[in-house]
Amino acid sequence: MLGKDTSLSFKPVYKQERGLDLAILKSNIMVASIICQIVSNTIGPYSVNKAILKKNGEVLITGDAFTILKNLKAEHPVAKILIGMAKAQDAVVGDGVATAVILAGEFLRKAENLMDQGLLPSTILKGYDLALKRATKKLEEIAIPVKPGDEDILRKSASTAVNTKITSSPETVNEFSKMALEVTKRVISEVSGKTRLKIEDVKVIKKRGGSLSDSYVVDGYVIEDREIVHPDMPRRVENAKVALLRSLELKEISGSWWEALGKNMKIQVRALEEHKAFLEKRVAIVKEMVTRLVSCGVNVALVNKGIDEIVEHYLARAGILTVKRVFLPDINRIAKLTGASIVSDIFNEDLTSDKLGKAEVVEEWKPSEKENYIVIRGCPAQGASSVIIRGGNEYALEEAERSLYDALHVIRNIKEDPRIIPGGGASEIELSKCLGEYAQTFEGKEQLAILAYAEAMRIVPQTLADNAGLDTLHILTELKAKHGEGMIWAGVNVIDGQVDDMQKIGVYDPLKVKVHALNAATDVARIVLRIDQIILAKDRKKEEEPKPETETGKKQIDALKKVYDLKL
Ligand SMILES: Nc1ncnc2c1ncn2[C@@H]1O[C@H](COP(=O)(O)OP(=O)(O)OP(=O)(O)O)[C@@H](O)[C@H]1O
Numbered sequence: 399m400l401g402k403d404t405s406l407s408f409k410p411v412y413k414q415e416r417g418l419d420l421a422i423l424k425s426n427i428m429v430a431s432i433i434c435q436i437v438s439n440t441i442g443p444y445s446v447n448k449a450i451l452k453k454n455g456e457v458l459i460t461g462d463a464f465t466i467l468k469n470l471k472a473e474h475p476v477a478k479i480l481i482g483m484a485k486a487q488d489a490v491v492g493d494g495v496a497t498a499v500i501l502a503g504e505f506l507r508k509a510e511n512l513m514d515q516g517l518l519p520s521t522i523l524k525g526y527d528l529a530l531k532r533a534t535k536k537l538e539e540i541a542i543p544v545k546p547g548d549e550d551i552l553r554k555s556a557s558t559a560v561n562t563k564i565t566s567s568p569e570t571v572n573e574f575s576k577m578a579l580e581v582t583k584r585v586i587s588e589v590s591g592k593t594r595l596k597i598e599d600v601k602v603i604k605k606r607g608g609s610l611s612d613s614y615v616v617d618g619y620v621i622e623d624r625e626i627v628h629p630d631m632p633r634r635v636e637n638a639k640v641a642l643l644r645s646l647e648l649k650e651i652s653g654s655w656w657e658a659l660g661k662n663m664k665i666q667v668r669a670l671e672e673h674k675a676f677l678e679k680r681v682a683i684v685k686e687m688v689t690r691l692v693s694c695g696v697n698v699a700l701v702n703k704g705i706d707e708i709v710e711h712y713l714a715r716a717g718i719l720t721v722k723r724v725f726l727p728d729i730n731r732i733a734k735l736t737g738a739s740i741v742s743d744i745f746n747e748d749l750t751s752d753k754l755g756k757a758e759v760v761e762e763w764k765p766s767e768k769e770n771y772i773v774i775r776g777c778p779a780q781g782a783s784s785v786i787i788r789g790g791n792e793y794a795l796e797e798a799e800r801s802l803y804d805a806l807h808v809i810r811n812i813k814e815d816p817r818i819i820p821g822g823g824a825s826e827i828e829l830s831k832c833l834g835e836y837a838q839t840f841e842g843k844e845q846l847a848i849l850a851y852a853e854a855m856r857i858v859p860q861t862l863a864d865n866a867g868l869d870t871l872h873i874l875t876e877l878k879a880k881h882g883e884g885m886i887w888a889g890v891n892v893i894d895g896q897v898d899d900m901q902k903i904g905v906y907d908p909l910k911v912k913v914h915a916l917n918a919a920t921d922v923a924r925i926v927l928r929i930d931q932i933i934l935a936k937d938r939k940k941e942e943e944p945k946p947e948t949e950t951g952k953k954q955i956d957a958l959k960k961v962y963d964l965k966l
Pocket residue numbers: 440441442443445461462463464492493494495496497498558559561562563804820821822823858862890891892893905906907
């Protein structure tokens with residue numbers, strides 16, 4: 399029952415009362431709607447992709463909401479607010495971006511309707527805040543705990559995230575999710591009773607050729623497209639003591655040693671004697687270099703820059719497995735994994751054994767003719783794992799990588815907060831029902847705002863059904879009826895095109911993702927509904943620079959600059 403003060407008789411009074419500009423609010427809401435429109439058909443398993451033409455001429459094809467938004471050329475502040483929200487959603491929970499954006503858009507559209515009926519934005523927001531609190535509580539009530547070690551739920555939740563991005567068969571999605579689960583098992587650890595799972599610890603390598611189902615997990619950290627520099631070096635070292643070095647090129651060695659070599663290797667050798675002396679000095683320095691490595695126990699050297707041939711020769715004689723041109727991001731990650739410190743200059747810096755990293759095994763690995771990898775296994779600091787993703791083309795590989803990250807995030811979210819809720823719009827319909835009942839406990843305008851929030855929740859199942867080309871009205875009516883009968887797990891089974899029990903078909907979302915998306919979307923509504931003006935900031939540099947119109951004016955300004963030492 400509606401309260402006393404509710405009715406369509408609310409006049410649009412706030413413009414006069416608060417000085418708010420309805421036109422500005424409406425145009426802001428329109429901008430948000432446009433952004434939502436871009437994203438809305440990317441949600442769910444029957445989503446579409448967008449082709450993004452980048453400034454450098456490259457084309458990016460993706461259905462990932464955050465990737466689309468971060469590449470959007472947006473000038474309008476409201477667009478930037480939505481993009482900022484998407485960024486935060488992606489950074490914190492790594493999934494649910496499309497959900498958050500379409501919810502934000504719907505909250506704003508519903509708010510616009512209420513404003514047309516004369517409600518003030520502040521009243522709407524009060525109702526929205528109440529609704530958010532109740533919705534969060536309800537989500538926690540319906541969430542089901544995931545038992546430690548319940549891998550089936552983890553895999554199914556990962557599949558729910560993956561099947562919205564990759565269009566392969568359910569079997570491939572299943573395999574891909576299993577792979578995500580396997581990889582997390584290798585990098586997960588407990589730190590002071592808390593689960594630690596850093597997605598960055600997983601090394602992802604994309605290889606063209608084959609299909610997604612040929613992707614696999616490698617135990618250990620993989621350096622791609624690198625080989626051991628000399629044929630006489632060992633191909634595998636156990637109990638590795640790893641030195642991470644900037645360079646092993648003679649031209650990079652420090653001052654005094656350089657001078658010892660004759661300052662410049664392009665010296666003019668006037669006599670044979672001089673040439674001989676030069677070569678001897680060179681060999682002495684190289685030997686000293688290698689001796690320093692050997693004496694502190696190095697048996698593996700990973701070098702960021704190059705290595706002179708003569709150095710490679712002596713390293714091979716010393717039995718040190720050496721790899722050159724290892725990218726800095728790899729060096730940095732290996733430093734963390736093995737506990738090594740990066741040594742810039744082995745002559746100037748003391749290369750001591752405590753600067754070496756440890757690993758059970760470092761070895762060369764060539765799974766096919768065209769593939770050369772170096773693998774580091776058994777690192778003491780934490781587990782290391784790599785995934786080799788295969789795909790027919792660049793676009794498929796990049797989307798597969800994004801899907802993998804979504805799956806890894808879902809697993810991490812459930813590990814950190816082991817609770818899941820039904821997907822396929824089931825939780826949103828349950829929230830809509832709950833908030834509808836909750837609204838009845840209020841009177842007047844607040845009741846209208848909570849009802850609007852409740853109705854806005856239906857946008858998720860509605861969009862999922864729309865995108866799958868289903869009879870949305872029929873689906874929504876059936877969903878409402880089923881939830882009315884207490885079937886809280888009833889959602890849209892977009893694959894079979896019917897309402898189903900989400901637990902039965904294994905479509906789960908992590909509670910953490912939904913709660914974050916709901917908060918983020920409400921936040922956007924809160925921010926946008928409080929903006930009553932958009933003010934263009936002046937371009938400071940241009941404004942401050944006096945613009946002389948005449949030659950005399952120019953001279954006068956130059957004179958002033960001199961007198962007052964102005965930096966105009
Ligand atoms: N097989 C399925 N049937 C019904 N709904 C599904 C199915 N698989 C996933 N979903 C639903 O799709 C929604 C997630 O879709 P999607 O992954 O495209 O968007 P998002 O997670 O909000 O955004 P993004 O992944 O781009 O960050 C969730 O509501 C999820 O429950």
